[in-house]
Amino acid sequence: MNSAKGLFITIEGPEGAGKSTQLQMLRNYIESQGKECVVTREPGGTPVAEQLRMLIKHHNGDEPIxxxxxxxxxxxxxxxxxxxxxxxxxxxxxxxxxxxxxDSTTAYQGYARCMDLEVLHQLNCFAVNGCHPDLTILLDIDPEKGFNRTAEREETLGEHDRFELENLEFHKAVREGFLEIAITEPERVKVVSASDTPENVHLKIRELLINAF
Ligand SMILES: Nc1ncnc2c1ncn2[C@@H]1O[C@H](COP(=O)(O)OP(=O)(O)O)[C@@H](O)[C@H]1O
Ligand SMILES: [Mg+2]
Known part of the structure; x- marks a missing residue:
């Protein structure tokens, strides 16, 4: 538990796992319990951080990042x-x-881009300054299935971001990375299969929250 009196819940998983869908359902449930709920995202979440998000996800000039x-x-x-x-x-x-x-940094930059996991751990801790999640929900899905789900959604959004353009091997490594994190930190990170209907996934997530508030 972090020292603050609120509750910090993060949701992780590959593209198309249903993170955005589940966050909205969870927000409705939490608000129906009379709690203030702040929904946010990474990278981003503030005007300055959203500017960095554009660079991180959509930069495509001659100079690589x-x-x-x-x-x-x-x-x-x-x-x-x-x-x-x-x-x-x-x-x-x-x-x-x-x-x-x-955990997305550990999975994407660590397991998929093969950067030093200890360095990532140090940088993650430095950036959050003691503000660690109380609970992390890992929505697990086969990356190919996730891609199929987003295909329709992305047509409406237009272009793919730099991570979506990576190959299937990259996304398989991301999934393995997330599952490794869940094995390493079973108290904090709970794996929920994302293959069920949105309603059933939501019910499983609610079970994880039974004693949270
Ligand atoms: N459990 C589910 N089963 C089938 N389709 C889903 C499910 N959850 C979400 N979707 C659909 O799949 C697509 C991706 O979901 P989304 O919540 O945007 O995923 P993410 O935020 O993890 O990328 C959306 O079109 C959404 O309506
Ligand atoms: Mg999303």
């Missing part, structure tokens, strides 16, 4: 997000629901 640069931009966005939005919300007692957080 190198792995080290990408990592530091993500951590910069995270530090800004935690200090400006998440920590104050937790301090006043809100439930904060965050779409991706530092």
């Amino acid at each position: 190198y792995d080290e640069t990408e990592l530091l931009l993500i951590e910069a966005a995270r530090a800004q997000h935690v200090k400006h939005l998440i920590a104050p919300a937790l301090k006043r007692g809100a439930v904060v629901l965050c779409d991706r957080f530092y």
Whole structure:
């Protein structure tokens, strides 16, 4: 538990797992319990961090963004997000629901881009400054199934971001990374199969929250 009086819940998983869908359902449930609920996302969540998000996800000029640069931009966005939005919300007692957080850095930059896991751990801890999730819901799905789900959604949105353009091997490594994190931190990270209907996935998530508030 972090020291703040609110509840900090993060939701992780590959593209198309249903994170955004589940966050909205969870927000409705939490608000129906009379709690303040702040829904946010990474990278981003504040105006400054959202500017970094554009660079991180959609940069496509001649000059590449190198792995080290990408990592530091993500951590910069995270530090800004935690200090400006998440920590104050937790301090006043809100439930904060965050779409991706530092486990995505471990999975994408660590397991898929093969950057040093210990360095990532240090940078994650530095960026969050003690503000760790109380509960992390890992929506697990085969990456190919996730892609199929997003195909329709992305047509309406237009272009794919830099991560979606990576190959299937990359996304399989991301999934393995997430599952490794869940094995390493079973108290915090709970795996929920994302293959069921949205309603059934939501009910499983609610079970995880039974004693939370
Ligand atoms: N459990 C589910 N079963 C089938 N389709 C789903 C499910 N959850 C979400 N979807 C659909 O799949 C697509 C991706 O869901 P989304 O919540 O945007 O995933 P994410 O935020 O993890 O990328 C959306 O079109 C959504 O309506
Ligand atoms: Mg989403």
